[in-house]
Amino acid sequence: MGRMGVLKLLCAIGFLAVLASNVWTISRWSESRGVYDDICYLRQAHLFQKYGLDGFNTDITRDDDRFLSGKLKEISFPDWNDPAKMPCHVWNAKTNKRALQYPPGTGFALALFPSGFQVVPLYILASVVAVGFSLIALTYASTFYRLMLVAAFGDAAIYLMINPTKASYSVAPTMMVCALAGFLTAKLFTDGLRQRFFRLALIGLLIGISVNLRLPNLFLAAGYCLYLGGAFLWTRNRETFLQGVAFGVALLIGMVPTLIANTINAGNPLSTTYGGVDVVPPELNPGILWRYFVDVQFILLGIAAIWTGLLWRFNRARAGRIAVLVATNLAVNLIFFMTHPIFTPYYIIPIDMLSLWTLLFATLDLRGERAADRAAFPEPANA
Structure with missing residues (x-):
């Protein structure tokens, strides 16, 4: 192995060391850090896991299992039980729905992993x-x-x-x-x-x-x-x-x-x-x-x-x-x-x-x- 080969090997080891540090840090993250966006992305993932492709429909009335309100209650959101005041959901007069504002991709990606261990x-x-x-x-x-x-x-x-x-x-x-x-x-x-x-x-x-x-x-x-x-x-x-x-x-x-x-x-x-x-x-x-x-x-x-x-x-x-x-x-x-x-x-x-x-x-x-x-x-x- 020449000099460049040795240097490339050292660089590769450096990348893996940074990756190991990342994995150690990420593995200690919590999915309940009190951020509204986090909870709403997890709600989209929950809908996909519960309804399959019908999870595209994010109407707030589909929170019949109290997933969203329960997550908001955990972070002491003051209006956790009021659908009209839940974050990340926007009222649309055309569809008569209060639906999740985000596109479905992030929720779908999270839904590929087990609930509670997605992030x-x-x-x-x-x-x-x-x-x-x-x-x-x-x-x-x-x-x-x-x-x-x-x-x-x-x-x-x-x-x-x-x-x-x-x-x-x-x-x-x-x-x-x-x-x-x-x-x-x-x-x-x-x-x-x-x-x-x-x-x-x-x-x-x-x-x-x-x-x-x-x-x-x-x-x-x-x-x-x-x-x-x-x-x-x-x-x-x-x-x-x-x-x-x-x-x-x-x-x-x-x-x-x-x-x-x-x-x-x-x-x-x-x-x-x-x-x-x-x-x-x-x-x-x-x-x-x-x-x-x-x-x-x-x-x-x-x-x-x-x-x-x-x-x-x-x-x-x-x-x-x-x-x-x-x-x-x-x-x-x-x-x-x-x-x-x-x-x-x-x-x-x-x-x-x-x-x-x-x-x-x-x-x-x-x-x-x-x-x-x-x-x-x-x-x-x-x-």
Whole structure:
């Protein structure tokens, strides 16, 4: 085993050590930490486990076994026995229902695990997936500096499965989707035409599935849609048109569970089950902007933006299209979340991680541009 082999082995051991630390921490988590969102996601999971696919119907009147009211009573919610005041449920006049506001994906993911032991295995699975993609990245690292890049990114990505991902159960499964979508996106323009159609369809399906976890994940598709639309307007050929169709149709198919849930609970597949502050018009709020600026989310966003610029500067011939796609996606998501009237510590984590996984694998895949590689990631003298 050469020097690089030894270093890769040490990095792999480091990833597993961080994973072990995560598992130890996560295994001590409680599913009753007093957060309304947690209880409501667990209610969706309970409905799926109790009714099967009929669990899409989240009408508050279906709390006949007192699951939701019992959970609220445990945390001393003052109106735990009043259906009209229960959190996370919005009244819809069209359907005459007070239904759960969240899309069904997170609840479905939790429902895959035994009741009472759902959050811990979901987060452990997300951590294992992060380790898996970090180990895959190790196999692509062909230089010392790329290896150090993988080591730093992999450890950070695994750690992020706890903070800030813990803030919402919807983020853990989203992170798994982002890792896979980023891996596929990085290789999007190195494939042949037929493989590109398949890859775009798979990416579209993954992002569509992620919408079932968090509705704002729809904006993860923005860069792809704008890039494919721009490519068609530029080339006006059949291939680019069909690529856009493949992505769009697959995206729509992935979103079908949410469209079904919207139809049942809001009366229309395109009607939202959200209400209140989540549906107010966008605005620029200096307080919100400052909270993002001092949060770890903005640090990750800044790293992604700088990395995109470096990829464009040093490897435009091989990775220019990836850089444009990532930059467009970052810009659209940044505009949306920075003008949203509320802040949480995880809102832009999905676009951060989708972009960073894409950039990592795109950088590692640039094996043919040796001169540009040495300019961007020079080797130490003794490597």
